[in-house]
Amino acid sequence: MKFGYARVSKNDQSLDIQVQKLQEARCDEIFLEKASGAKDDRKELNRLLDKLRRGDTICVVRLDRLGRRMTKLIEMINDFKEKGINFISLENHIDTTTPLGMVLFSMCAAFSEMERELIRERVKAGIEAAHRKGRKGGRPRALTPTKLATLKSLKKSDEFSVKEICEIAGITRSVYYRAIKQSEDSGREAT
Numbered sequence: 204m205k206f207g208y209a210r211v212s213k214n215d216q217s218l219d220i221q222v223q224k225l226q227e228a229r230c231d232e233i234f235l236e237k238a239s240g241a242k243d244d245r246k247e248l249n250r251l252l253d254k255l256r257r258g259d260t261i262c263v264v265r266l267d268r269l270g271r272r273m274t275k276l277i278e279m280i281n282d283f284k285e286k287g288i289n290f291i292s293l294e295n296h297i298d299t300t301t302p303l304g305m306v307l308f309s310m311c312a313a314f315s316e317m318e319r320e321l322i323r324e325r326v327k328a329g330i331e332a333a334h335r336k337g338r339k340g341g342r343p344r345a346l347t348p349t350k351l352a353t354l355k356s357l358k359k360s361d362e363f364s365v366k367e368i369c370e371i372a373g374i375t376r377s378v379y380y381r382a383i384k385q386s387e388d389s390g391r392e393a394t
């Protein structure tokens with residue numbers, strides 16, 4: 204039997220194009236998954252792997268649909284080979300029933316891993332550059348120094364309720380109570 208496996212990383216992504224290509228490749232049964240390729244434990248992939256028998260073929264549109272990490276991909280393909288299971292990646296033109304297909308698989312897997320490492324390095328360099336420019340990243344603080352001063356003066360006046368103070372300062376109750384607690388804690392430390 205010829206089994207197809209289609210995967211996208213996010214729920215809002217579509218599997219339609221992959222399914223169409225797998226149908227055109229005459230797959231008898233297609234397994235669909237919405238999960239990260241970096242995850243080792245994928246429900247539909249595991250179902251597919253349990254169904255595979257000697258002489259079967261597993262078909263994917265691209266190599267990265269099966270997995271992201273080179274070591275895991277090589278391990279899976281070698282396991283298929285040992286069990287007499289064929290592997291085809293349509294867009295990468297890899298067919299492990301041929302020696303050339305195995306060489307192409309090894310090269311594609313290596314380039315895929317290299318690309319992920321380059322992306323990781325670029326992201327890290329971007330974060331470091333932002334830190335050097337004084338940017339911290341993450342969510343902006345809800346309580347600016349101006350809002351904190353407003354909050355303290357409104358609380359000190361005893362004229363406003365917590366709800367009114369929060370509305371005037373433009374903060375939530377949790378931010379209000381956290382600020383009051385931190386203010387009281389820092390006041391105790393000062394004495």
